[in-house]
Amino acid sequence: MTGKELLKKYNDPKNFFNRDLSWVEFNIRVLDEALNPNLPLLEKVKFVSIFSSNLDEFYMIRISGLKEQVAANILEPTIDGLTPTEQVVKIEKALKPLIIKLNNLWMKEIVPQLKKHGVELLRFAEFNSEEQSLLKEYYKDEIYPVLTPLAFDPGRPFPYISNLSLNLAILVKKPNGENHFARVKVPNILPRLLQVDDILKREKKTGLNGKFHAKFLWLEDLIKENLDMLFPGMEVIEAHRFRITRDTDIELQEDEADDLLHVIEENIRQRRFGSVVRMEIASRMPEFMLEILMENLRISREDVHVAEGQIGLSDVMTLYNLPLHQLKEKPHYPKMPKIFEEEEDIFTTIKQRDILLHHPYHSFTPVIDFIKQAASDPDVLAIKQTLYRVGSDSPIVKCLIEAAERGKQVAVLVELKARFDEENNIFWARELEKVGVHVVYGLVGLKTHAKITLVVRKEFEGVKRYVHLATGNYNAGTAKLYTDLGLFTCDKDICADVSDIFNYLTGYSKQKDYRKLIMAPVNMRNKMIDMINKEIENVKAGGEGKIIWKLNSLVDSTIISALYEASINGVKIDLIVRGICCLVPNVPGLSENIKVTSIVGRFLEHSRLFYFYDNGKEKFYLSSADMMPRNLDKRVEISFPIEDKKLKNELMRTLIRIALKDNTKSRLLLPDMSYELLKSQNGVKKTNSQEWLIKHSIKAGGQIIKH
16 A cells, blocks of 8 residues: 555544653653662662753753644644644643652652762751851852842843743842842853862762762852842842743744855854743742743743752753762673774775674774774775764764865765754864865755765775765764664665765755665655565465564654554564654554564663564665654655675674563553553563673674674
8 A cells, every 4th residue: 555545544543642742651761760769879860860851852842842833823633633732731731740750759769869878969058157158158259250140120121041041030129128020040151069079179078987978069059048249238038949941943944045054053043032931940939920930931820830849950960970880880881893803904894794883882983993094094085974963072073174184075964953963063064164075064954864974995996985874873972872773884786875865965966766775755655665565465475474663763654554554464563662652552453463662771772773574585774764754754864774694683683682572671552652661471581681782792792793
């Protein structure tokens, strides 16, 4: 069946979960990790921070979009049957108990447990008089000069309040008895958690029996206790914390832009003034203060979140850096595959066979070395690469700059529209342009999310091409935290396809078909449906049909409809979906052959793999794309095949099977959209897929992929 026919057949709200409510379920799984009694304490702190950061971004992007639709009186429901207003109501209802659970976890469990291990989070009043005096001196010297009190009265307008900034709403009384409102921003250029031992210049952070001991003070607490310095001659009556979240989703009119870089720079500036979509306040804020804030920020009471505990817990990630290794998971150090130790020349290595890397179990160093050697090798003629999120101190970009300085042809597509990395990417684009690199900013109406590097080299037998393709970004930092896959190959067809794709990215190519690669927005959805249909045909012909996918998100309604059709026709389907899943599993007569699991562990599961049994011929595709409309229609993405039999076997053994066997971190999606933790049955060994891969890579000396 075609995509349109499939969507028409299954276009019923009961067949689809709401995308944003599914995201809420994902963040519940993140919070569940923080609630896990078996998790080391600082790992719990990490997941508290991740949960809070996720929620911030969710409001900045998704909730803001829904509220824009509500304001525009858009009543049309999404495919799951919910209107924008209904979605906002359901999301807020689902989130409120989570915030309470988060604050209870933080205040009643984590803070007391930290104290037991020598880490105290104290209020100003809990320090002795000598310490308070020293802290006041520190405030006077280091913090006070940075602060700017902003009054609000008929002569001074309500102050601008920046996104995610923590603030104090203050009531002061003049000598004549008049009360006035003021606001002080807690500066984000200073640490939110002040390590008091450093401030007091104590040499040893040890307490009784030589154990680690550290005292911390919230920055806003120190500011609050010393507000009299900011308002001399006035009485500070009260002060209360609040924090706002703004709409930060940039809307670009790319087709009207003469200079995309300039337009994005301007939109980044405008992002600061996006409408307020959420305000978090301390529970004791009086009604009159709340009314002042709501009126001037133009929000309703539904946009206000009242917190009993701390606001902005994403900042607690700084505690994870404390030297308390016993309170963390055993550290993992990515291994260098032996194949790269046996041969110094990376091009000779790639010529021997395809090489698959699995990060963070494998080191990211070979990827950097690939670019580095290409930059210095006199026989390399050209380097072409796509960059999406590269980090603030990118060794890869430095290699590209070196290559250009050595006179090589270097062409780089820097995706300026990578959300929240726009400023960083603008910086690198300009640095690359300074040395003569051919920089392309992206395509009108599309984000380039594909991860591709092409090296063209002059050799004895003629010009040869080498390629690296990946599921994750060219970012050395995230390669230690995200699970991703990367392929080195010099396969002629793949290299030719990559050359054609770069022509598409930098020129005016309208090529629709490729030899081995699948590309969005050109043909990815249709190719995926074709391979799903092939499994159906095989079952109808008396064979076996099997599909196994591992991805971050499954949202596209046409792809989901194709999977329903496959399930109804007897194809066995396993989906390992870390985040959003809009497919309803295990429904008789619809999806009873579909099992959906999700793994949330110490590493962010980021790799995408698509497996089709194909009557024993087994197709494996790795991809930069999730099955979402934005990936399939609005991004340049690639899926690339793994054809080497040994690599296929290793992927099946060390990625697919171990993920499906996980009964420690894996959760099963139920037909009501909730998840339950898979429990090991009697006699079945407990398996944590990520920990298994860490141990396996150590045992194999870093060479997970064996030949």
